[in-house]
Amino acid sequence: MLFILASLAAGLVFGLGLIVSGMSDPAKVLGFLDLAGAWDPSLALVMGGAIAVGLPAFAWAARRKTSLLGAPMQLPAARQVDRRLLGGSLLFGIGWGVAGFCPGPALVAMGMGEAGAVVFVLAMLAGMALFEGLERRRSAA
Amino acid sequence: MQPFHIDWPAFTPISALLGGLLIGLAAASFVLLNGRIAGISGVLGGLLRPRAGDIGWRAAFVAGLLLAPLLYWLLLGPLPVPHIEAGTGTLVAAGLLVGVGTRYGSGCTSGHGVCGLSRLSPRSLAATLAFMSAGFATVFVLRHLLG
Numbered sequence: 614m615l616f617i618l619a620s621l622a623a624g625l626v627f628g629l630g631l632i633v634s635g636m637s638d639p640a641k642v643l644g645f646l647d648l649a650g651a652w653d654p655s656l657a658l659v660m661g662g663a664i665a666v667g668l669p670a671f672a673w674a675a676r677r678k679t680s681l682l683g684a685p686m687q688l689p690a691a692r693q694v695d696r697r698l699l700g701g702s703l704l705f706g707i708g709w710g711v712a713g714f715c716p717g718p719a720l721v722a723m724g725m726g727e728a729g730a731v732v733f734v735l736a737m738l739a740g741m742a743l744f745e746g747l748e749r750r751r752s753a754a
Numbered sequence: 755m756q757p758f759h760i761d762w763p764a765f766t767p768i769s770a771l772l773g774g775l776l777i778g779l780a781a782a783s784f785v786l787l788n789g790r791i792a793g794i795s796g797v798l799g800g801l802l803r804p805r806a807g808d809i810g811w812r813a814a815f816v817a818g819l820l821l822a823p824l825l826y827w828l829l830l831g832p833l834p835v836p837h838i839e840a841g842t843g844t845l846v847a848a849g850l851l852v853g854v855g856t857r858y859g860s861g862c863t864s865g866h867g868v869c870g871l872s873r874l875s876p877r878s879l880a881a882t883l884a885f886m887s888a889g890f891a892t893v894f895v896l897r898h899l900l901g
Contacts, residue, residue: 621814626776627781632823634776648890650761658771659771664868667871668872670786671873684789687790701855702888709892710889714845729845732849737849741795
């Protein structure tokens with residue numbers, strides 16, 4: 614139960630941060646991605662602020678075997694930079710640039726009742742399901 | 755096309771920094787309490803291949819994101835209105851690309867960008883550089899070459 618509550622709280626604070634920072638607005642995100650237009654550097658400060666808090670927290674987490682609530686510390690172990698990582702990230706970046714939505718802000722905008730965000734999230738879930746299907750076929754082959 | 759210039763009226767350094775600190779606080783508390791990476795595409799992806807005991811925390815995190823506007827409204831007042839310029843077809847195409855891409859690339863702006871860079875992960879740095887570059891290039895093509 615505590616894990617569920619901690620998860621809910623993290624989602625709430627994360628979402629609050631996305632709204633306060635302006636990142637739940639695709640136009641704001643596209644303003645950052647548009648280097649050749651009038652450039653809005655705000656997103657760089659969002660990342661900077663988040664990483665400033667994240668650095669000490671993850672350094673501490675990396676030295677622990679269990680979380681403060683006693684769950685196993687599950688930090689990714691993969692280290693290789695491969696074609697899947699880069700290819701997938703490039704596809705994601707293209708989609709991000711097309712509409713100005715990445716997964717978190719899209720969910721938050723959906724919570725605001727934005728019809729466009731609902732369309733985006735449904736398509737995103739379909740894309741994720743497509744990936745799952747392709748992976749399952751790959752591992753079965 | 756104009757030479758590189760900053761859109762000063764649109765630049766919101768204080769709210770960007772404050773929002774970023776909140777996002778960092780969420781990711782930090784999540785890893786310290788639950789031992790998990792607050793990567794939103796990863797959390798969502800796990801809901802699509804549900805395993806026993808692995809659903810509740812994921813659903814709760816997503817519920818938190820969906821309810822965040824309500825919390826904002828209760829604490830701070832009227833919500834900022836998002837400006838979604840893309841039409842339905844464009845949103846569908848973008849959503850599909852983001853869905854497939856984030857799963858193949860094992861993360862998005864939160865998992866690789868915020869958590870991965872905070873862990874000083876070379877893999878996440880490579881992913882972040884890749885999706886940032888692709889985002890810059892895509893907006894350049896759509897707005898300045900085709901637009």
